[in-house]
Amino acid sequence: MRPALPDAERAIRTTCPYCGVGCGVLARGADQPVAGDPAHPANRGRLCSKGAALTETLGLLGRLLHPHVDGQRSSWDAALDLVASEFSRAVAEHGPDSVAFYVSGQLLTEDYYVANKLMKGYIGSANIDTNSRLCMASSVAGHKRAFGTDTVPGLYDDLEQADLVVLTGSNAAWCHPVLFQRLAAARAARPDMRVINIDPRRTASSDLADLHLSIRPDGDAALYNLLLAEIAARGAVDADYLAAHVDGFDAAVTAARATDPAETGLSPEEIARFCDMWIGAERVVTLYSQGVNQSSCGSDKVNGIVNCHLATGRIGRPGMGPFSLTGQPNAMGGREVGGLANMLACHLDIEDPAHRDAVQGAWNSPVICQTPGLKAVDLFDACADGRIKALWIISTNPAVSMPDAGRVAEAIARVPFTVISDIVSDTDTARLCRVQLPAAGWGEKSGTVTNSERCISRQRAFLPVPGEARADWRILAQVGARMGWADAFGWTSEAAVFREFAALSGLAEAFGRDFDISGLADLSDAAYDALKPVHWPVPRAGRTPPTTAGRFFGAGGFYHPGGRARMLPITPPQVQLAAADWPFRLNTGRVRDHWHTMTRTGRSARLSGHIAEPYAEIHPDDAAMIGVADAELVGLETETGRAVLRVLISDRAQRGTVFVPMHWTAETAPSGRVNRAVRAAVDPVSGQPALKGSAARLRRWTPAWYGFAASRAEMRAGPLPYWAGARSDTGMRAELAGALRPDSPEAWEAEARRVLNLDDGAASVLSDPARGSVSVAIVEHGTLAGLFWAGPAPVAVARAHVCALIGTDTAPARALAGRPGTDQPDPGPLVCSCFGIGANQIRTAVADGAVSVEAVGACTQAGTNCGSCRPEIKGLIAAAQTPKMAAE
Structure with missing residues (x-):
């Protein structure tokens, strides 16, 4: 059954900390379930499986609760003094570009703003980059090349109003599930609406599509070039819009006509159908994400998409436009404060002296960065070769998430002075850092975030801050004060930080830029606390926003000199044939x-x-x-x-x-x-x-043996060459494989105890020499504490069932069967995370006559919340019906 949800009138309205959809959340406490906020424009009450489980991700297990220096607990004063002195020393001895910050799209806007002010306006370097570089930097570059600034033209409402939605390099069903369900609902309400999915893989998102194009990796730029050429050939351009607002059409079309269709990996028929559908639908939205951005030609892919929308004038009006789905909750907020190494705050440009002077004047800072800083990959290269003397990593784990992550870990270890601010103490990155600073996490701190459609929302605290953790903006400000700039970093609240940032955005408006929230610069603390979701721009009273119905560019108004957009000639990458050694x-x-x-x-x-x-x-x-x-x-x-x-x-x-x-x-x-x-x-x-x-x-x-284990204790890999551990409701579960096979039941028991982390208790060992399999149960104080199976092939046990046996008084022999008895139905592998429904439960519902996703939902609740499991449910229904159809 769905758990009781918080009363909207008594709940705290906050924002989900996951993807860039920016869903509103109703929360009441750590031990209370959360719900989607029906008043929030992004999600209208929906949450995905991750959002619905938010309170399950809270708690003190593994939390970093106190500052540590060199592995020893430290006071805040000592830790902050050390950070300030080491950064000051590096700047004095080696210059401002010898230090760097690497931050995160999971920071709140206020955190991000303080970090950028400290690095760019006071230290005087632009060496602050973010893990958002890994997810949407190519969108920023494409927007700036086409529009003159990093502007998202449209709104989520365009999904409901489009005649055609193209998902390009986006598995939104899994990565942006609430937005995908808005799209699915719109299509159900308007059967004439069409969806195209462009992705080398067939994904859960493909199941909604009328056309799936299994494009060759990096073939997107070629496909959109072919579309542009066809737009020109069919006379489908908007000549009036081009004449009034766009430059570069002829060069872009010339480049497009030179494109080889073979570069897409698609058949002529597939390309023709794509062009027919796109050109034939006036209202087109192109949703794109990491399949476009995370590429060595990602910026060209973005501009290829934008070219087609500009050529047809299908931008900035209801139901039409290119739309980047950001991966992180506040990637957009980071872009707004200049969180990337090549940006200033408020969409101003580091390369423009007038912009630099204006920001420096507003900050009253002693210096200002003069050139773009090191982008993420280059930043860690500089760590490796000794150029970076002091590094501060905030709310991210680059030793795992960066490309060539092993080399990145080595680079971090080479930096003479390293700091990390995080909520957990033991990550691949934290272990490399000399100073660890405990940060407040989601539900514990307050500020704002901006989602993919330019909607600013409040993230409000509803939990006490544990231990000695502090908000990131406050940690940064206290270091800035210790470096000698107490007046500039003397805010007493996140509301004060926001007001300064909002006032600064008035500069952007003065320079004719898009980002303007100066209308929020005079919010009182109470008004800031009560701030409802609002789409920018929010200019001061008397100023006219440069939008029509909240959208940019429907009537032109671009941000290049002269106010015109630019179409770019795109040369797609040549097809790279797989090498024999690397196929x-x-x-x-x-x-x-x-x-x-x-x-x-x-x-x-x-x-x-x-x-x-x-x-x-x-x-x-x-x-x-x-x-x-x-x-x-x-x-x-x-x-x-x-x-x-x-x-x-x-x-x-x-x-x-x-x-x-x-x-x-x-x-x-x-x-x-x-x-x-x-x-x-x-x-x-x-x-x-x-x-x-x-x-x-x-x-x-090929390992010597495969295994599976469930334990009430914390398990770790130890010397095993393959180990994958995960939480279960009763402790931990782990998939295993070993390189050496124990040679006796006693040796197997020892191996099981080591893996299960259980030294005490009585062991029951069942061995089948003929099959080469063994199973071990450990009983402590009359209940099962651990179960272990191993054999020459992947272990076939009902994992959810055996995990549930931990902590029960089930007899070891019955537990080691690995399968439930007739009195214990096995739910099967989990399909619906929102309601804990397994594949076997869905198969039973189908066998009982539920032959649609809706009918399965009525029987089991599966698929009735976030909907991200609906494609999997559909697949189970189809699999169950196939044998029946074959028999008929």
């Missing part, structure tokens, strides 16, 4: 229920139930070629690193490609840290890494 293209991304490096979602047993370990998704033909079967292990290797992964064979994968999710760390699956195998190639314009473009090879990896 696979590695594609990395997310799974449905996890987020980044799982410091939050990894705490939830429910969110770990759907996908509990890293995997390599490959096509059946490729699996046959390398001789692997489903659930076996495969070794993935590139020029930069290696990983060992579970095999998932799927005809949704494109031949010659391998998809691997990026969430796992040294704490959760040491051999599954895939970004160690991603080369650090970048887009030359945006500096965004090509996280989906590494050449790889796959080889069957």
